[in-house]
Amino acid sequence: MTASTRTHLSPALKQATPVVVDYAAGSWIYGTDGNRYLDFTTGIGVTSTGHCHPRVVEAAREQVGKIIHAQYTTVMHKPLLALTEKLGDFLPDGFDSVFYANSGSEAVEASIRLARMATGRPNIVAFHGGFHGRTVAAASLTTAGTKFRSGFSPIMGGVHIAPFPYAFRYGWDMDTAVAFALQELDYLLATMSSPADTAAFIIEPVLGDGGYLPTPPEFLEGIRRRADEHGIVLIVDEVQAGVGRTGKFWGHEHSAAKPDIVITAKGLASGFPISAIAASTELMSKAWPGSQGGTYGGNAVAAAAAVATLDVVRDEGLVENAAKQGAVLLDGLKALKEQYSAIGDARGLGLMQALEFVDENGKPDAAAAARVQQTAISEGLLLLTCGALGNVVRVIPALVVTDDEMAEGLDAIGRTLKRAL
Ligand code: PMP
Numbered sequence: 006m007t008a009s010t011r012t013h014l015s016p017a018l019k020q021a022t023p024v025v026v027d028y029a030a031g032s033w034i035y036g037t038d039g040n041r042y043l044d045f046t047t048g049i050g051v052t053s054t055g056h057c058h059p060r061v062v063e064a065a066r067e068q069v070g071k072i073i074h075a076q077y078t079t080v081m082h083k084p085l086l087a088l089t090e091k092l093g094d095f096l097p098d099g100f101d102s103v104f105y106a107n108s109g110s111e112a113v114e115a116s117i118r119l120a121r122m123a124t125g126r127p128n129i130v131a132f133h134g135g136f137h138g139r140t141v142a143a144a145s146l147t148t149a150g151t152k153f154r155s156g157f158s159p160i161m162g163g164v165h166i167a168p169f170p171y172a173f174r175y176g177w178d179m180d181t182a183v184a185f186a187l188q189e190l191d192y193l194l195a196t197m198s199s200p201a202d203t204a205a206f207i208i209e210p211v212l213g214d215g216g217y218l219p220t221p222p223e224f225l226e227g228i229r230r231r232a233d234e235h236g237i238v239l240i241v242d243e244v245q246a247g248v249g250r251t252g253k254f255w256g257h258e259h260s261a262a263k264p265d266i267v268i269t270a271k272g273l274a275s276g277f278p279i280s281a282i283a284a285s286t287e288l289m290s291k292a293w294p295g296s297q298g299g300t301y302g303g304n305a306v307a308a309a310a311a312v313a314t315l316d317v318v319r320d321e322g323l324v325e326n327a328a329k330q331g332a333v334l335l336d337g338l339k340a341l342k343e344q345y346s347a348i349g350d351a352r353g354l355g356l357m358q359a360l361e362f363v364d365e366n367g368k369p370d371a372a373a374a375a376r377v378q379q380t381a382i383s384e385g386l387l388l389l390t391c392g393a394l395g396n397v398v399r400v401i402p403a404l405v406v407t408d409d410e411m412a413e414g415l416d417a418i419g420r421t422l423k424r425a426l
Contacts, residue, residue: 021046021389022382029056032403032410034387043414045402046387050213050245050357053272054317055403061275064313068306077105077303084308091315092283095254097263102289105281105303109244109270110138112280113207115297116266117142119282120205120238123291128198130190130206130237132169134215134393137207137242146207149215149393165198169212170224173350173361174369179221187227200235205266210256210354213245216392217352217359217399222260229262238288240266244280245357248272249318249404252328252355259354272404275314279307323404330411331355334400337415347373347426356406359399361392371395373426380425386417 025037032055034042044056054061068084075082089103104119106112117129129146131137136149145160147153154160168189170182177185194200206228212218225241232239241264246256250272257264265288270280279302318324335358338351342360347370349363362373374390377398381388391399402414 031055051271054275055405061313064309068309082305085303088308100283102286103283107278110140110143112268113137113143116240124204126204127163128203136214183224205238207240209242210246216397219354225260225262238265242268244270249324274311277307277310327355327404362396369394369396376425381421384417
């Protein structure tokens with residue numbers, strides 16, 4: 006290597022914005038370019054308590070001085086015990102057993118491993134447009150775009166993909182879409198993956214990267230009924246929707262369906278990497294000791310930050326704030342939809358909202374979504390695209406977003422649409 010050779014980040018990374026962060030606080034990112042940006046991306050739905058919430062910073066800082074890494078299958082540490090106890094305050098009844106990893110993908114993998122061990126069955130049914138991660142097994146459950154799976158086949162076998170009730174895309178009302186998707190799920194169980202071979206259903210409460218499509222309560226309840234009937238494990242992937250984001254602590258709480266395994270990550274520690282799966286001890290004990298693990302899982306600093314995050318979520322009423330601000334956001338987005346025919350749909354739950362863009366023929370318009378996302382940057386607003394077809398712009402404010410920030414964000418979206426459409 007010569008002295009002049011510079012190392013660059015891999016071109017395999019696709020940058021959504023040119024912003025380089027100097028520092029960040031709450032809903033705001035301050036760039037090295039001297040500009041400040043209203044961050045409605047939150048690191049893809051991660052910085053739940055806003056950037057650098059003082060209580061999260063303090064908890065992490067204090068923990069760094071005590072112990073950073075105490076591999077939790079070697080020596081246990083206090084933050085993980087505290088987190089496990091605290092999570093019990095938020096988990097559904099009967100979810101008394103937790104396993105920790107670092108990322109959403111790892112937790113998804115752990116849940117698949119558990120479901121297969123618990124049932125002795127090989128197959129997993131996921132839903133079209135779902136996103137469950139980028140590791141090979143998680144990617145094989147992911148159909149939120151071919152970029153997540155093509156070029157590195159073969160991916161994991163034993164996965165079947167069932168239709169998701171994407172009513173807007175079909176041009177149907179929701180009842181018709183749900184009835185169709187449940188009928189096709191039955192057809193799949195009758196023709197492709199017999200119940201005797203099916204270990205688990207895995208679904209997000211709101212399809213995230215696949216387009217911010219709330220899972221209709223009746224659909225989740227229909228899946229639950231089939232899981233009960235056939236002894237299939239229902240895994241709810243709350244990686245993006247959990248920890249208050251949808252205006253309830255868990256996204257699945259918008260329905261009456263109770264999962265068998267809950268997966269959480271992203272918002273759990275306000276940006277520190279930690280993920281978890283939770284289930285009943287009865288189910289969890291079907292994975293024998295040593296069958297789950299990992300060097301860094303349940304890191305002490307991340308666990309301390311997670312405890313502080315859950316305290317802040319409770320003490321500052323952030324679930325309630327997500328519901329309140331989410332209603333304002335959805336109203337604002339729906340009003341904009343009335344103004345622009347390029348907006349085919351405005352939808353979401355809580356602070357997980359989106360605009361879906363269509364062309365003059367009503368077909369998905371990914372170019373319009375990209376223009377909106379890019380134009381917003383010069384309006385001081387950070388947004389992300391999503392959607393299996395790339396034609397959705399998602400709006401993901403921090404759960405601490407204030408009335409003024411929400412008003413400012415909606416103004417910026419309005420100015421952006423005027424320029425970009
Ligand atoms: N599941 C869902 C629902 C997600 O949104 C994501 C991340 N976007 C993942 C799993 C994967 O998480 P990670 O990127 O931490 O592996």
